[in-house]
Amino acid sequence: MATETIIRPKKHLSWEDFKELWQYRELLYFFTWRDIKVRYKQTIIGVGWAVFQPFMTMVVFSIFFGHFAKMPSEGVPYPIFVFVGLLLWQFFSASLNGASASLTNNTGIVTKVYFPRLILPVSSTLTNFVDFAISFIVLIGIMAYYQFLPNLMGFWILPLLLVITFMIAVGIGMFLASINVKYRDVRYALPYFIQMLLFVTPVIYPPSIAGKYSWILALNPMTGVIKAARSSILGTTPINWTLLGISTAFGILALVIGVVVFKKTERYFADIV
Amino acid sequence: MPNAVEIKNVSKRYNINHQQGGYIALRDVLANIFKHPMRFAKKKVGGAFKPKEEFWALKDINLSVKKGEAIGIIGPNGAGKSTLLKILSQITPPTTGQIKMMGKVASMLEVGTGFHPELTGRENVFLNGAILGMSRIEIGQKFDSIVKFAGVEKFIDTPVKHYSSGMQVRLAFAVAAHLEPDILIIDEVLAVGDAQFQKKSLSKMEEVTRNQQRTILFVSHNMDAVQKLCTRTIVLHEGKILLEGPTDKIISQYLEQKMDHVAERIWEPDKAPGDDVVRMRAMRALDQTGQISKQFDVRDPVNIEVEYEVFQPAHRLMLQLYFFNELSHVIFISNNNLDAPWQDGEHPVGRFRSVCQIPGDFLNESIISVAYRMINPDLAQMIHATEPEALKFQIDDRLDPEGVRGNFKLPWRLDGVRPRIPWKIDQLS
Numbered sequence: 001m002a003t004e005t006i007i008r009p010k011k012h013l014s015w016e017d018f019k020e021l022w023q024y025r026e027l028l029y030f031f032t033w034r035d036i037k038v039r040y041k042q043t044i045i046g047v048g049w050a051v052f053q054p055f056m057t058m059v060v061f062s063i064f065f066g067h068f069a070k071m072p073s074e075g076v077p078y079p080i081f082v083f084v085g086l087l088l089w090q091f092f093s094a095s096l097n098g099a100s101a102s103l104t105n106n107t108g109i110v111t112k113v114y115f116p117r118l119i120l121p122v123s124s125t126l127t128n129f130v131d132f133a134i135s136f137i138v139l140i141g142i143m144a145y146y147q148f149l150p151n152l153m154g155f156w157i158l159p160l161l162l163v164i165t166f167m168i169a170v171g172i173g174m175f176l177a178s179i180n181v182k183y184r185d186v187r188y189a190l191p192y193f194i195q196m197l198l199f200v201t202p203v204i205y206p207p208s209i210a211g212k213y214s215w216i217l218a219l220n221p222m223t224g225v226i227k228a229a230r231s232s233i234l235g236t237t238p239i240n241w242t243l244l245g246i247s248t249a250f251g252i253l254a255l256v257i258g259v260v261v262f263k264k265t266e267r268y269f270a271d272i273v
Numbered sequence: 274m275p276n277a278v279e280i281k282n283v284s285k286r287y288n289i290n291h292q293q294g295g296y297i298a299l300r301d302v303l304a305n306i307f308k309h310p311m312r313f314a315k316k317k318v319g320g321a322f323k324p325k326e327e328f329w330a331l332k333d334i335n336l337s338v339k340k341g342e343a344i345g346i347i348g349p350n351g352a353g354k355s356t357l358l359k360i361l362s363q364i365t366p367p368t369t370g371q372i373k374m375m376g377k378v379a380s381m382l383e384v385g386t387g388f389h390p391e392l393t394g395r396e397n398v399f400l401n402g403a404i405l406g407m408s409r410i411e412i413g414q415k416f417d418s419i420v421k422f423a424g425v426e427k428f429i430d431t432p433v434k435h436y437s438s439g440m441q442v443r444l445a446f447a448v449a450a451h452l453e454p455d456i457l458i459i460d461e462v463l464a465v466g467d468a469q470f471q472k473k474s475l476s477k478m479e480e481v482t483r484n485q486q487r488t489i490l491f492v493s494h495n496m497d498a499v500q501k502l503c504t505r506t507i508v509l510h511e512g513k514i515l516l517e518g519p520t521d522k523i524i525s526q527y528l529e530q531k532m533d534h535v536a537e538r539i540w541e542p543d544k545a546p547g548d549d550v551v552r553m554r555a556m557r558a559l560d561q562t563g564q565i566s567k568q569f570d571v572r573d574p575v576n577i578e579v580e581y582e583v584f585q586p587a588h589r590l591m592l593q594l595y596f597f598n599e600l601s602h603v604i605f606i607s608n609n610n611l612d613a614p615w616q617d618g619e620h621p622v623g624r625f626r627s628v629c630q631i632p633g634d635f636l637n638e639s640i641i642s643v644a645y646r647m648i649n650p651d652l653a654q655m656i657h658a659t660e661p662e663a664l665k666f667q668i669d670d671r672l673d674p675e676g677v678r679g680n681f682k683l684p685w686r687l688d689g690v691r692p693r694i695p696w697k698i699d700q701l702s
Contacts, residue, residue, distance in 0.1 A: 007363060007372040030403040034389060034396075041391040112386040113404050114363035267366045270359065271287070 013263045021116050031123035036130055050134040054090055058083045058142070065204050074206050074236040077146045083139050084233055085203035085226050091132045092165050092222055093194045098124035099173020100190055103181050103269060111270045118262065121174050125166060132162070154232035157239075161225050164244075164251045168221050171254025174262040181265070181273050202226055218243055221250035275375070277456055277488035278338040278361075283370035284512075285331040285356050330356040332512040334370070340455075343482045343489040345503035345520055347496070349533035350662060352509040354492045358382060358460050361490065376455025376488070379406050383460070385445030390434035394425055394444055397433055401448045415451045422477070423447035438654050443470055450477045456488045457481070461495075461661065478502055494642070494662045495601045496524050528599070528640070534567040534665050546658040547581070550588050551647055553658050554624065555580040558643075558666045568667045571638055571691060572676045577629040577664070579609075579645060589618040590657070591650040592627050596689075597662075599640040604689030610650065618650055634677050637691040638670035 021028075040046045058079055065071040066078030073081035099121035103110060106120055136158075143150055180186040198204075201222045207214045217223045224240070224247030231239040331353045338344050346354050359365045361372065362380035387404040388397050398419055402412035412419075420429055423444040425436070433441055459478075475498055482489055482502050493499050499506060499520060506523040508516040516523050527533070538556040545552040559576040560566045569575050579592055592609040609627040610616045643664040649655035674680050677691050685691065 003375075003377055005363075005372075005374040005378055007360065007367065007374075009367055009369055011366070026409055027403045030400050034392065034400055037396070038389060038391045106387075109387045109404060111364060112382045113380070115404065115406075270364045 011267065013260060017116065017118075017263065021118055024116050024119060027115055028119045028123050028126075031119060032126045035124060035127040039127065047134065050131045051138055054083070054086050054135045055138055057086055057090075061086075061204055071205050072209060074208075074230065074234070076230075076234050076236060077148060080139075080142055080146060080148055080234065081206075081230070082204055083142055084229050085201075087132065087135050087139060088161060088165055088226055088229055089198065089201065089203045089222065090135065091128050091162070092169050092225075093198075094128045094131065095125040095166065095169035096173050096176075096194065097190065098128065099170055100176040100180055100186055102173070103177045103273065104184070104187070107273050110273055117266045117269060118174075118259070121170055121177050121262070125170050125173065129162075150233050151235035154235060157228060157232040161229055164225055164247050165222070167251030167255045168225075168247070171251065171256070171258035174258030175254075178262050178265045181269050197222075206230075218246060221247045221254075223247070274339040274341060276337045276373075277340040277342070277375050278336070278490070279373045280334055280336040280361075281371050281373075283331060283334040283357075283360065283367045283372060284329060285353075285360060285365070286368040287328045287330055329512050331360070331367075334512075334514060336507065336514065336517075338488055338490065340375070340488055341485045342505060343491060343503045345499035345506035345523075346490060346492045346509060347494070347499060347506060347524070347527060347533075348509035348515075349535060349665075350538075350660075351511075353512040354509050355382075355460065356512075357509065358458055358490070358492055361458050374456055377406075378456045378458065379452045379454035380458035381405075381449040381452070381460065382458070384442060384449050388433060388441065388445060391432055393432050394420075394429040394436070398444070398448055401445065402451075405449060405452055406454070407452065419444075419447045419451050422450065422473075439470070446470075446474055450474065450481065455486065456490070458490045460492045475501065496528070496599070497601055500524060534640075534667060536565045536567040536664065536666055538663055545582075546660060547647065548657050550585045551581055551583050551590055551620075551657045553579070553581050553645070553647065553660075556643075556645065556663050558664050566666065568669060569636075570633075570673070571636065571668055571670045572633050572673055574633045575631045575636065575666075575668075577631070577643060579627045579629075580624065581627075581647065581658075582624045583620040583622055586621050587619060589649050589651060590620055591618045591648055593646040593648060594629050595644040595646070596636075597642045597644065598637070598689045601642075602689065604636075604641075608650075634693040635690055636668045637688055638668050638686055639689070640665065640667050 040049055043049060045052065061082045062079045066073065066082065071078065102120040102124040103117065105124075110117065110120075176186050176190065197220070200217065201220055202217060203226060207217045207223060207227060210217055224243035224245075227237075228239050228244045228247075231237050334357065336344075346357065348354050356365075358380065359382070360367050361374075362378075362382060364382075385401070387401055389400065392400065395416075398416060399409065399412050403409070407415075420426055423440070423446070425440055425444050428436065428440065433444070436444070478498075479501060481487065489502070491499065491502055503520050505518065506516075506520040507514050508523060508527050516526055536558045540546065540553050540555065542552070542554075545554060547553055555578075557565050557578045558567070558569075559578055560569060561574050561576075563576075577594060579594075581592070583590065594607050594609075596604045596606070598604050607629050609629070610618055612627075642662045644659070644661050645663050646659040647657040649657070670676075670678070670685065672678065672682060677693050678685055
C-alpha cells in the first residue's frame with residue numbers, strides 16, 4: 001500500500017531496479033505479445049514468412065556455397081549443416097537488430113509514460129523465440145527429407161545456446177540502443193556490420209577451412225555457439241567446451257556492460273530521443 | 274492530512290543545441306575530433322568554465338500537495354508545466370532537487386499512448402492499460418465498463434486503424450479514466466473528442482477527483498475544467514511558481530494580469546512543431562497596420578499570420594485555425610484552403626505565410642485563444658503539427674456607438690461572435 005517514490009537527479013543502478021523490472025513483468029509480456037501479434041499483420045502469407053526466410057536463405061546458400069563452391073560440411077548434407085548455423089545466426093541478428101532499434105521504435109511511449117526502459121530491448125528479443133521455434137520445425141523437416149538421423153541427445157544443448165546467444169544479442173543491443181538514441185548512425189551501420197559478421201562467423205563454412213588461422217574465428221562469440229550446436233546436434237565433432245566457455249563469458253560481459261550503460265543513460269532518453 | 278507529494282527545490286536545465294536537424298551524427302562528432310583535435314580538447318576543457326547555452330525550464334519549485342487534494346497547474350505556454358509533469362511522471366529526471374510521492378502514481382500525459390493501429394480495440398485496451406500500469410486482472414475486471422464508457426461495443430474486435438479518430442480517442446480516454454492510483458497526474462486530456470464526449474469526460478474526471486483518497490495534479494488551459502476539478506491552483510511563469518492559492522482567486526488574478534496573452538510565436542528550427550514534411554516557423558496576431566498586438570477593439574480587424582516551412586513537395590496540407598473564447602468554447606474554425614490558387618493544398622518546398630483576415634465587427638469582447646492544426650485534408654488522423662493554445666489576445670469593447678452595439682450599453686459578453694447583421698424594421702400600423 002504505502003509505496004513511496006523518490007525522484008532525484010541521479011540514480012544509481014541498484015537492486016531496486018531489478019525488483020521494479022519484476023513488478024513490470026506483465027508489461028514485458030504485453031510488449032512481447034504485441035510484437036508477435038503485429039509482426040506478420042497485413043501480409044498475405046503471414047507466419048509463412050518465418051518459414052520462407054530461413055528456408056530460402058538455406059536454399060540459396062546450398063546452391064552457391066554447397067553445390068558450386070563445394071564448401072566442406074563435416075560429412076553432413078550441406079543444407080542441414082548450413083541450416084543449423086542459420087537457426088542460431090538469424091536469432092542472433094534479428095535480436096541484435098530489434099534490441100538496438102527498440103528505443104527509437106517506441107519513441108511515442110518512451111516520451112509519455114514511465115516504465116523500466118529495459119523492458120523494450122528485452123521484449124523485442126523475446127519476440128524472436130517464436131521465429132526460432134518455427135525455424136526449428138523447418139530444420140526437423142529438412143532432416144526428415146534427407147533421412148538424416150540427428151544426435152537426439154544433442155538437442156538438450158539448444159536452450160543453453162539460446163541463453164548464451166540471448167545474452168550476447170541483448171547485451172550488445174542495449175549498448176547500441178543507448179547510443180542509437182543520440183546518434184542515429186547505428187541504424188545505418190548495424191545492418192552492414194551484421195552482414196559482414198555473417199562471413200566471419202562459421203555459418204556457411206566449417207571453422208576448419210580457416211586452417212591455422214581458425215583461432216581468429218574464436219574471437220567471435222557466435223563461433224562457439226554455432227560450433228557447439230553442430231557438434232551436439234549433428235554429432236560431427238566433440239563439443240569444444242573452451243570455445244563455448246569463451247562465448248558464455250563474452251555473453252555475461254556483454255550483458256553486464258549493456259545493462260550498466262543502458263541504465264546510466266536511460267533517464268535522459270526522453271530528452272534526446 | 275499527510276502530504277502525498279512533496280516537491281523540494283526542483284529545477285530542470287536543458288542545454289540548448291543549436292545544431293540543425295533533429296539529431297547529431299556520430300560521424301560529425303568524430304570528424305570534428307580528428308580535424309581539429311586541439312580545438313576539441315580546448316572545448317572539452319574550456320567547456321567546464323565557459324557558461325554553456327542553457328535554459329532553465331524550471332527553477333526552484335517547491336510545492337506540497339496534501340493527500341486527497343486536487344491541485345491545478347496553469348500558466349502560459351513555455352512556463353514549464355509540461356516539464357514539471359514529465360519530472361513527476363519520471364519520464365525525465367530533475368537537474369536538482371527531490372520529489373517524494375506517497376502511493377501508487379499514474380499519469381495521463383497523452384491519451385492513447387502505445388495504441389497500435391493493427392491491434393483490435395480489445396487488444397489495445399489491454400496493452401494500453403498495461404502501459405499505464407494496470408494489471409491484467411484489473412483490466413479484465415474493468416473491461417466492460419471501459420468499453421461501455423467509450424461507446425465502441427460493436428467495434429471492440431475491429432483493428433483500431435478502422436476506427437474514426439473520435440472513437441480512438443474515446444477508447445483511449447476510457448482506459449485512462451479507469452486508472453485507480455493514489456496520485457493521478459493529468460495533462461490537458463480533456464480537450465479530446467466532440468463536445469458531448471468532452472462533457473462526459475469532464476464529469477468522469479469530477480467523479481474521479483471526488484474520491485477523497487486520491488491526489489490529483491492537473492495541468493490545463495481550460496480554466497473551466499480547472500475550476501470544476503481543483504480546489505487549489507498554482508500559476509507557473511518562466512519556470513517559477515508565481516501565484517498559489519484557492520482556485521477561484523488565482524484564476525481571476527491570472528486572467529486579470531493577462532500574463533498568458535501571447536501575440537507572437539517564433540519557433541527555433543530545431544524546436545519547431547512539425548515533422549519531415551512541414552514545420553511551423555512563426556505565428557502572430559496583427560492589427561490593421563501590421564503591428565503585433567495583444568489587444569484589439571471589437572471594431573477592428575484582426576489578422577492571424579502563420580509562417581511555416583515545407584520540406585517535401587506533393588503533400589496535401591491544410592492549415593486550420595480554431596478560435597476559442599475565454600470559456601474554452603470553439604467560436605469558429607477557419608481553413609486556409611479558401612485562397613483559390615492553393616485550394617488543393619499542394620505546396621512546393623519553401624517557406625510560406627498564410628494570413629487569416631478576420632474582419633472588424635465580428636469577434637465579440639472576450640479573450641480569444643487560437644489553436645492551429647496543420648493537417649492532410651484527406652486523412653483526419655494525419656496531423657503534422659498542432660498546439661492547443663498558440664496565441665491568446667484580448668478583444669475589448671469601448672462602447673463605440675458606431676459599432677455593432679449601437680447605443681446599447683449593457684454587457685455583451687456571452688456569445689463568441691458579434692457580427693454586423695443588417696436589420697430592417699417596418700412600422701405596420
